[in-house]
Every structure is written in C-alpha cells, then in structure tokens.
Amino acid sequence: MPAPIAPPRPAVPAALRPEAERHWRAGVEHARAGRWKEAEKAHARAVRVAPGEPVYWVNLAQARRKLGDLAGVIEAADRALAADPQFVLARQMRVAARMERHRYEELLEDAELVARRPGAGYEAWLDYGVALDRSNRHVAAIGALMSALSCKPDGFDAYITLCNAFDRLRLHAEAVESLRTAVALKPGWAAGLVGIVHHALHGCDWRRLDEDMGVLTARLAEPESLDVNPFMFLSVGTDAATQRRVFTEHARLRYGPVAALPAPAPRPVPRTGRVRVGYLSNDFHTHATALLLVQALELHDREHIEVRLYSYGLDDGTPMRRRLEAAGDAFVDIAGLSEQEAAQRIRDDEVEVLVDLKGYTLHARTSIMAMRPAPVQVAWLGFPGTSGASFIDYAIVDPIVLPPERADEFSEAPAWLPDCYQPNDRMREVGTPPGRAACGLPEGAFVFCAFNHTYKIRPDTFALWCRLLRDVPGSVLWLLASNAQAEENLLREAAALGIDPSRLVFAQVAPPAEHLARLTHADLFLDTLPINAHTTASDALWSGVPVVTCTGTAFVGRVAASLLHAVGLPELAVEEMAAYEALARDLASDPARLAEVRERLRQARDTAPLFDSARTARELDALYLRMAERSRAGLPPAALPPQRATGAATGEDTGR
Secondary structure, eight states: OOOOOOOOSTTSOTTTHHHHHHHHHHHHHHHHTTOHHHHHHHHHHHHHHOTTOHHHHHHHHHHHHHTTOHHHHHHHHHHHHHHOTTOHHHHHHHHHHHHHTTOHHHHHHHHHHHHTSTTOOHHHHHHHHHHHHHTTOHHHHHHHHHHHHHHOTTOHHHHHHHHHHHHHTTOHHHHHHHHHHHHHHSTTOHHHHHHHHHHHHHTTOOTTHHHHHHHHHHHHTSSSOOOOOHHHHHTTOOOHHHHHHHHHHHHHHHHTTSOOOOOOOOOSSOOOSSEEEEEEESOOSSSHHHHHHHHHHHTSOTTTEEEEEEEOSOOOOSHHHHHHHHHSSEEEEOTTSOHHHHHHHHHHTTOSEEEESOTTSTTOOHHHHHTOOSSEEEEOSSSSSOOOOTTOOEEEEOTTTSOGGGGGGOSSEEEEOSSOSOOOOTTOOOOOOOOTGGGTOOTTOOEEEEOSOGGGOOHHHHHHHHHHHHHSTTOEEEEEOOOHHHHHHHHHHHHHTTOOGGGEEEEOOOOHHHHHHHHTTOSEEEOOSSSOOSHHHHHHHHTTOOEEEEOOSSGGGSHHHHHHHHTTOGGGEESSHHHHHHHHHHHHHOHHHHHHHHHHHHHHTTTOGGGOHHHHHHHHHHHHHHHHHHHHTTOOOOOBOOOOOTTOOTTOOSOO
C-alpha cells in the first residue's frame, strides 16, 4: 500500500487543524488496515472541515479508488488541484482513474505534466507513453518510452509497450527486437516468446522462425504456469488440446483474481417473456465482425428476443455505425466506463444472455465478462477458439469448426448452429469493379488471390504458392499489402524460390464495397494453414471467387471448410496440403472445371445457408431461447445440439 500522505501545515486554519488532522489520521489508520469504506468516510470528514487542504482531497481520492468510485476519485483530485494546481499527486490520481476508465485522451495533459516535471522518473514517463500509445499517438509514445528507458534501461514494462507502439506502426522487426530485449530481462517469459513468433510472422521474416519455435516449444513443455496472449498464440499453430490448456491457464491467471459482482437479489417470480440478449464488443463500427453480424442483429425475432448492444469502441461516424446503432432495441456506449462500471450497467439492465464478440482479440475488455454481469454468458464470432474461462458458459460453433466428437476441445458448452457459426449480411454492397490495370493485375493473367493477414503465411505455404506460379504460366499471386517489411521479405523469398518478384502483386487496404468489387478479378482464392481465412474467405465467396483450403486440427484452421460446406462446395476443403496443391493446380489449369465451380458459387448466393441471413437469425434466436430456458429452470449449461430453423425463407433478399 502507498505510504500515507502527510498533511502540510499552512492551508488549515489553526482553530480547525486539530479536528481536521484527527479525521485524517483516522482515515490513514483505516487505510492501513484495508478498511477502505471507513477510510473514505474519515477523509470525507477531513475535507468538510478543511476544504482548502489539497492533501486531504488526495487521501479521499485514494480511498475512493480502492472502492471503485472512479467518478469520486476524479472529483476529489479536481478539488485538490483547485487548491494547488501544482499538486503532482492529484494529477497522478486523475491519470490512474481515467486509465481505468480507458479515457486516454482525457488523461494525456495530466500525464504529460507529470512526466515533464523536473526529476520525473521512469514510472511517470511510462504512464505517459502508455497513454499516448492507447490514444493512437504511437510515434509520440515511442519518444516517451525512450525517455522512460533513459531513466531505467532495464524497464521491462516499457519494452512491452514499445512493442505495442511498433506493432501499431506496422514496424514488426522493431516489435520483435523490443520483445527480445524483454525476454533477455526475464528469461523464459512465455508471452514474450509467443510475441516474437507472432510479430516475426507479421513481417514474414522467417529467418529465425525454426529457432524461435524451438525455444517456445521447449517452454510449453515446462510445468511452470503460462500466461500468454491467446490471440498471438493461435499463430503458433498448436493442436486444440494445447490451445485449451494454455487458454485455461491464461484465464485463471489473468481473470481468476477478478471479483464477480455481488449476486443479484432473488426475483420474486421466475423470469418470463422475451429473452434480453446483450452483445458486448469494441467493434461496433466498420470492422470485419460488424460487417458479418449486422443483418443477423436486425433480423432477430423481436417477439421473443430483445437486443441490446454494449459498445466500448470508437464511433467512426460511418453508415455502418449508424446502422448498428439502429439494429437493436438499445445501443449503449460504455467506452468511458471502467470494467466494474460497465459490468454493473449490464447487470442493472437485467441482460439475461450476454454475448461476448471479442474473446481475446485486440482491445477486448474480458474483465467485464469475468465479473459475471449476466446469468448466461456466451462467446461467439470474434475469437476462433475456446476461452478456457469458467465465466463463459457457452460457445456458439458449428459441426465443422467443432465436430461433436471433439467437443472437449472447448471448456464451454457448445451451442451448435446447424450450418456455419459465421453470419453474413446480404445487404453488403459490391461496388463497380475497377479495371485490372488499376489493381496492378496483368490483363489475361490467371490470378491466385491470398488476402489473408501476413501473420497467417508460413514458409511452406508460400513455397507451395510459388510452385503454383511456376506451374501455371503467366499467373500472378495477389496479396494484401499488410506492411512494408512483409512485402520486402516476401519478394526476397519469391526470388530465392526462382519466381520473378514482379509476379507478386500487393493490394492496399480498401473500403468494404471497393474491396468486394476488386475481388471479382481473382480467379482462385488460396487459403492458409494453420490459421484459415475467416472474413476474408467469406468476402471471396460473396464476390464469386472459389476458395481452396486445407482443414486444420483446431477451430482456427477449420473455418474456411465450414464456409465451403455451408455454401455447397465441400470438395474444395481437403485434408492434406498435397491435395490442396493438386486441387489448386487442377482448377487453375482446367478452365471448364473452374467455370463450373464458379457457376455453382454464383447460384449459391441465393440458395445456400451461408448467405441466408434470415435463417441464421432464427437459429440464433432458438439457441438463445434454449440457453435461457435452462437458466430459468435452474439448470447448468449443457451442450445444445444443432436444430434447423423451420420455415426458412431461403433466398429472401432485403436489399442486395
């Protein structure tokens, strides 16, 4: 616990000083004993007696922070600064409270003033660097973090935040070096070892991949606890059993200490009526998750389901954001709330089924789920694997990504959608296709497309793609321009494999309608393993481009197979990479066969379950009702086998 802050002499009138100091000392004693409610009351009495004494206000702020009253912390710190604008501790209190509320823009001024004061040290510069990084001022964050490291060259946390800043700037080689330094400071640090592999893959720098994978594999075999970033760990490509073990350990170490909200008061009568479903996400704007999900939200059966969206992400001002705001019965912006405040809001709203759309992906606030704001908690769509968390009851899956006989790969009770766990939006616009020249594609060339993020590309997969280029004369490989380092490394690797680098074409990130339009120039989409294309594969299929995939050993590697089964092209999902290579080569070399596949895909847009948004919504409704029925009956979560929606209006189009 921080040392108590001693009151100075001048601000309290002599006549009031004994009473004010008596309350202050009582507050200090309560704080030392961890009695924070009593400490708050004592310090509140002190400031009533001496409202012009800034130190008393800071002590009150400290007690309120321990009680989770962040608004009260800021109020008390404001009063302290009104009395003494130079009071650094008050600014630090505001920084801490706003950090917990994720209000990084609001805390920047305080953090900078604290960091730039004479004698400021490592912690002050680190806080400022973190605030800059999380405010998307990554270049400035690097400068602040370098100042922190000039104060403390072995500042472990600074190297981690430095890695984050480099990552956001797509400087993955620099991110790797930051993590190598952190691992040198903390040998065997598993999260750093995973991060090194992940960021090296992002930059397609495979020169030390085998060495780094060997070190990580050895660490995974050790009995010591692991706490790694689960999303990055997917890059490693382990089997599903290892993923469950690692993610369970992560959930226990990271979220086990998170206290659940107090149990709600018993309801006088059993809950009846509509099931109130809450969706929790950072991605309610123009984002891959939202682009898939929005129409399913709009088409929920409002007679049985009430939909509330809880957003802690940005408002990007786009039509997609406005559409999402109108998609449910309520849209609640919780971006400025702490985890506890957000969880309490969801509890107060009496959400019955809370669906987390983030899992362990970027900017997730999993602690909200760990506080158990809803009686039924569900994982869906954002994270392609198990959470391993005791506070997640169900995971929405399908029989391909999680076959029933492999249900033990998940800690959650599986809730199976019959065809595909991934929804789609039939209202997605496909813009006017640009000419091939505008895309950098040669006229008449066969276009292999692989628009996956670069961290999904492995050396053996890239070598296979280069063999296809060799065997299909005049073909090109169309890739996503993820970052300059990856482009440079892929061009070098292609040349080393005997392929003219000019046959690699890089596409810049484009708005959704433009991206779907240009995809029509692709002839065949080549998938990756051990991580498949997810939204990118769905985009290709919607644009009429066949996808060839190899089915992996875990959820993250079975997504494209699920999409292909749901669109009526299961033969394009094979079990071995040799078969994948042969199939891709045959389709590229047989125009008639490829044309037949493309025609089947064209027809599937109006007939296949993958693109039947109304059917998906009804099947989701049925799952939520079954979950709620069990909960209302006092039954624990249990596996929910797939049930097809009745009366599916397959092919209904609401605006394509």
